[in-house]
Amino acid sequence: MSEHTKPVSRYTTAARINHWxxxxxxxxxxxxxxxxxxPSLYFLTxxxxxxxxxxxxxxxxxxxxxxxxxxxxxRFFALNFWxxxxxxxxxxxxxxxxxxxxxxxxxxxxxxxxxxxxxxQSILILxxxxxxxxxxxxxxxxxxxxxxKRLSAVVHALCAIGAILIWIVHVYAAIWVKGTMSAMTxxxxxxxxxxxxxxxxxxxxxxxx
Amino acid sequence: xxxxxxxDLRRRSASxxxxxxxxxxxxxPVAKLIDVSKCIGCKACQTACLxxxxxxxxxxxTDGSYDNxxxxxxxxxxxxxxxxxxxxxxxxxxxxxxxxxxxxxxGCLKACPAPGAIVQYTNGIVDFIxxxxxxxxxxxxxxxxxxxxxxxxxxxxxxxxxCSDRVVVGQAPACAKACPTxxxxxGTKEDMIAHAGKRITDLKSRGYQNAGLYNPPGVxxxxxxxxxxxxxxxxxYAGLPDNPHISPLVGLWKGVMKPLSLAAIAFAGAFGLMxxxxxxxxxxxxxxxxxxxxxxxxxxxxxxxx
Numbered sequence: 001m002s003e004h005t006k007p008v009s010r011y012t013t014a015a016r017i018n019h020w021x022x023x024x025x026x027x028x029x030x031x032x033x034x035x036x037x038x039p040s041l042y043f044l045t046x047x048x049x050x051x052x053x054x055x056x057x058x059x060x061x062x063x064x065x066x067x068x069x070x071x072x073x074x075r076f077f078a079l080n081f082w083x084x085x086x087x088x089x090x091x092x093x094x095x096x097x098x099x100x101x102x103x104x105x106x107x108x109x110x111x112x113x114x115x116x117x118x119x120x121q122s123i124l125i126l127x128x129x130x131x132x133x134x135x136x137x138x139x140x141x142x143x144x145x146x147x148x149k150r151l152s153a154v155v156h157a158l159c160a161i162g163a164i165l166i167w168i169v170h171v172y173a174a175i176w177v178k179g180t181m182s183a184m185t186x187x188x189x190x191x192x193x194x195x196x197x198x199x200x201x202x203x204x205x206x207x208x209x
Numbered sequence: 210x211x212x213x214x215x216x217d218l219r220r221r222s223a224s225x226x227x228x229x230x231x232x233x234x235x236x237x238p239v240a241k242l243i244d245v246s247k248c249i250g251c252k253a254c255q256t257a258c259l260x261x262x263x264x265x266x267x268x269x270x271t272d273g274s275y276d277n278x279x280x281x282x283x284x285x286x287x288x289x290x291x292x293x294x295x296x297x298x299x300x301x302x303x304x305x306x307x308x309x310x311x312x313x314x315x316g317c318l319k320a321c322p323a324p325g326a327i328v329q330y331t332n333g334i335v336d337f338i339x340x341x342x343x344x345x346x347x348x349x350x351x352x353x354x355x356x357x358x359x360x361x362x363x364x365x366x367x368x369x370x371x372c373s374d375r376v377v378v379g380q381a382p383a384c385a386k387a388c389p390t391x392x393x394x395x396g397t398k399e400d401m402i403a404h405a406g407k408r409i410t411d412l413k414s415r416g417y418q419n420a421g422l423y424n425p426p427g428v429x430x431x432x433x434x435x436x437x438x439x440x441x442x443x444x445x446y447a448g449l450p451d452n453p454h455i456s457p458l459v460g461l462w463k464g465v466m467k468p469l470s471l472a473a474i475a476f477a478g479a480f481g482l483m484x485x486x487x488x489x490x491x492x493x494x495x496x497x498x499x500x501x502x503x504x505x506x507x508x509x510x511x512x513x514x515x
Contacts, residue, residue, distance in 0.1 A: 006505075036322040036345065038467050039223035051323050051343035052364070097484070099491050137346040137359060150350045150458040157462055161470040165477050172481035177491045191501030192493040206505045 007188035008205055010109075018071045019184055025065035030164050032058040037157060059136045066129050073122055079109045080119065086112035106199040117170050124163045131156040216377055220329040222321035228328075236332040240398035241371060241382060243306050244408055244436040245446065246417070247392035250275065250289055250304040257387030258287050261372065281307065283360040286369040287384060290447035294439075301438070305446040306384070306393070309356045309369035311335045311432035316455040317366075319463050320351025333398065333432040334371045342366055351463075353428060353453035371432065401434060408436045427454035 035044035134152035217230030344364030372382035412420035421440025
């Protein structure tokens with residue numbers, strides 16, 4: 001593929017660092033959390049220095065994720081409000097999955113799928129933080145009743161599975177749609193990628209220069 | 210097998226495979242029977258528990274009742290709970306020795322995520338194996354009786370062992386040995402139920418029409434049972450649950466959610482892989498690059514002059 005145009009800037013260095021702190025935290029949380037969720041995955045505790053260490057480290061990584069994700073939320077929420085084009089895009093999800101995007105509305109910086117990932121993770125991480133504090137007995141045991149802790153355990157597990165599923169969609173989309181990964185690694189995408197996937201945003205970016 | 214056959218495991222926390230003793234003739238189930246009607250509240254059982262298990266309960270404070278300490282702790286695995294029960298002109302002093310009930314269907318064990326941190330021996334005793342405990346507190350959520358206590362020092366969970374170390378060599382638990390009125394019996398569960406029957410007949414002949422045995426079916430019975438003067442109202446006895454069972458939330462969390470969640474993750478991964486294999490990647494075409502260049506200007510520097 002020839003480079004006809006200069007790369008289009010998509011993420012600042014700060015946004016990329018913010019993203020990767022969140023990404024690493026989320027992966028570590030998923031591994032340590034799954035280790036304590038299913039006995040068959042208890043072996044994952046060895047990655048963290050054993051069961052006790054996993055129990056100690058997991059909530060602290062959660063704190064890092066919470067702060068880091070708040071940064072991402074503040075950076076991106078304004079660009080993630082739903083509009084009519086998103087509804088049309090969702091109705092044509094079948095075509096998108098079949099690699100046939102022609103004839104769909106021109107999109108801003110994010111498509112409906114990306115917006116759903118954004119809002120999904122925002123809500124789930126908020127619930128995970130809330131329920132997580134209720135389960136963090138080392139410091140917060142006395143703040144909740146046992147029944148509230150039981151409910152928190154169920155909410156925490158459900159939301160974690162939801163967040164892992166969304167994470168799979170997010171990572172797979174980046175693998176499937178070629179040219180996407182450079183947005184988060186080097187901060188820019190090719191003009192062709194911007195034209196093909198986010199034309200309205202591309203027009204705005206071109207207009208700025 | 211265990212070093213001692215009497216400690217063969219019937220259940221082991223967070224373990225998907227059968228414990229080594231499965232299929233071997235099980236040990237005779239044992240039980241402790243606490244006859245509340247014979248208890249004089251002397252706390253010899255509490256002292257014996259501390260002494261045998263080499264525990265140290267720091268001096269605390271009094272809340273104005275006889276409960277001392279006021280709750281179970283990581284050192285006090287049993288506590289006498291005193292209730293003044295007034296009905297009509299009558300006042301009854303109900304004294305219940307609280308502690309682990311050794312449920313036949315133990316909620317703590319089901320909730321525990323650490324393999325082998327909670328075990329149930331074939332004789333029915335539920336024991337915490339501290340070396341495997343990771344201190345997560347899930348046993349607290351699993352327990353229908355609010356028994357396990359988490360140490361501020363070690364972060365591990367502690368509770369009554371039913372003196373498994375004594376039982377294994379044919380001794381009764383320390384509390385039963387120390388009780389001066391023989392309000393605490395120990396033996397096979399069958400014998401204890403039979404003995405409770407005699408005590409209940411006696412209590413009924415003395416006017417306690419609702420005397421009965423507390424061996425709650427919601428947890429498949431317990432290996433610590435009470436003879437209660439008012440078995441129709443267990444909650445009179447300092448909040449003893451009327452119908453204890455493992456919380457449905459814990460059942461959901463430790464039941465269907467585990468396999469379904471892993472299946473969902475596996476399905477999502479497989480779906481992605483199959484999509485890539487059948488539909489292939491979504492690539493930017495030469496045409497897209499040309500259209501982009503048309504819009505943004507063509508040269509490598511890409512500066513678009515207005």
